[in-house]
Amino acid sequence: MGDGGTAAAERTGSGIEVAGSPASGPGVSQTGSTKPPGLRRFHGSATLNATRLSRDVDAIATSVVQHLAGLLDAKVKITLEIEADMPSGAPENVVRTVTENCRTLKFDSQGFEDV
Numbered sequence: 001m002g003d004g005g006t007a008a009a010e011r012t013g014s015g016i017e018v019a020g021s022p023a024s025g026p027g028v029s030q031t032g033s034t035k036p037p038g039l040r041r042f043h044g045s046a047t048l049n050a051t052r053l054s055r056d057v058d059a060i061a062t063s064v065v066q067h068l069a070g071l072l073d074a075k076v077k078i079t080l081e082i083e084a085d086m087p088s089g090a091p092e093n094v095v096r097t098v099t100e101n102c103r104t105l106k107f108d109s110q111g112f113e114d115v
Contacts (some may be wrong), residue, residue: 098112
């Protein structure tokens, strides 16, 4: 790169951009040692497609969570929030099944309401 390596991504010999290339960029001194990072917290939220939940969760786990959880002192917390609007109402058997399953799965909170 013509700017001395200060961009967030570097081009490899194959022309593919790779984030986090070693030994260049902010935080690396002339001797190659790194300064303590300034960014110490990450947060993110994503709206997932209910019909593609497994695929979307897998993509998030491998593309984001794996990188964060792999850091030596990282504490990663993942919270799943579900909102379902049912204009026609929920049948009693669905209410019972979902409530029992949430209890079995040890949800922190759950409930149905009439709005």
